[in-house]
Amino acid sequence: MTYLAKPRLHHPTLAKNRVGYTRRDYEGKISTLCAGCGHDSISAAIIQACWELDIEPHRVAKLSGIGCSSKTPDYFLGNSHGFNTVHGRMPSVLTGANLANRELIYLGVSGDGDSASIGLGQFAHVLRRGVNMTYIVENNGVYGLTKGQFSATADKGSKSKRGQANNDTPIDLASLALVMGATFIGRSFSGDKAQLVPLIRAAIAHPGAAVIDVVSPCVAFNNHSGSTKSYDYVREHNEAVNRLDFFPQRDEITTEYGEGEVIDVRQHDGSILRLRKLHAEYDPGDRVRAMAYVQEHAARGEVVTGLLYVDNDACDLHEQINSVEQPLNTLTAAELCPGSAVLEKINASLR
Ligand SMILES: Cc1ncc(C[n+]2csc(CCOP(=O)(O)OP(=O)(O)O)c2C)c(N)n1
Ligand code: SF4
Ligand SMILES: [Mg+2]
DSSP: OSSSSSOOOTTTOOOBBBBBBGGGBBBBOOSHHHHTHHHHHHHHHHHHHHHTTTOOGEEEEEEEOHHHHGGGGGGGGGTEEEEOOOOTOOOHHHHHHHHOOOSSEEEEEEHHHHHITTTTHHHHHHHTTTTTTTEEEEEEETTTTTTTTEETSSOOTOOOOTTTOOSSOOHHHHHHHHHTTTTTTEEEETTHHHHHHHHHHHHHHHEEEEEEEEEEEOOOOOOOOOOOSSHHHHHEEEEEEEEEEETTTTTOOOOOOOOTEEHHHHOOSEEEEEEEEETTOTTTHHHHHHHHHHHHHHHHHHHEEEEEEEOOTTOHHHHTTTOOOOOOSSOOHHHHHOOHHHHHHHHHHHH
């Protein structure tokens, strides 16, 4: 219950990261979600990833829409900036915040209803604009908060709790992200923390639009047989194409692997994505083949997970529009409004 405050005292022996915080310093309020909801496991993975990355909580801005998934930012990073926006509108608010201050780390949290129905246009545009953020979709195939109606990501033929079949073609958000030009695309499962935490770490470090579609079972409305978003179904049909580990620039890589077992992809900032291939032919650098691969496997009822695509030359919206580097709130009035003479000159150049 949110009115039950978590004890603020920490055991003195709790491990601290390089910026002096314990893992508990990245927690939020006590979750009010149903016990066993996949979304709580994703919150735990976000907490773990931010703690491991030594991020100072006040440098993070977490934004969400409406839904059980969009409530979760209340349950992690209690000392970060937060904005619970309107249903499906998180991407445009995040874009505005990012344009005003590029120094924060932007974390967008959404649901399949929030992103694939009312917010579908916003989802598409924030990706094609290359806004530097980590966009996590907590995908359970239903509108959990409003009692379990099929969402647009529900698979054709999958059954509701009452046995009714879904006749609509599903929207695959990872495939859509590939088409819309996102430069980091992952898919994971809330029940697979070992896969999810490194994906979140790498997505946060990625200097462009990063999306992770996380299948996150709704235990109240979509965890029965006949559902393709249940714990059992995803465990049985999970086709992981690779296993990712992420090493920030400062970390020394100590684990040894035999030749050919892993590929290391060095990023511009010196960090390393270490990929252990589970499917030899899968190349996360090939956007077009990734689309075909994901679709072919979806047609067989398989859920392809892992790092699906990464563009190592990604650039973000600020680079494309050549915007000012300083946060807007640090500029003077004269810099923000250079006066009528300058406006006159701009207008004249457009005539
Ligand atoms: C403008 C508007 N339309 C409809 C609603 C009702 N509504 C609240 S949450 C929701 C869907 C949430 O589904 P999803 O994003 O998948 O989140 P989940 O609860 O499944 O995590 C809807 C339709 C709303 N709050 N605002
Ligand atoms: S209704 Fe579903 S999505 Fe919402 S908290 Fe419960 S299990 Fe999670
Ligand atoms: Mg949902």
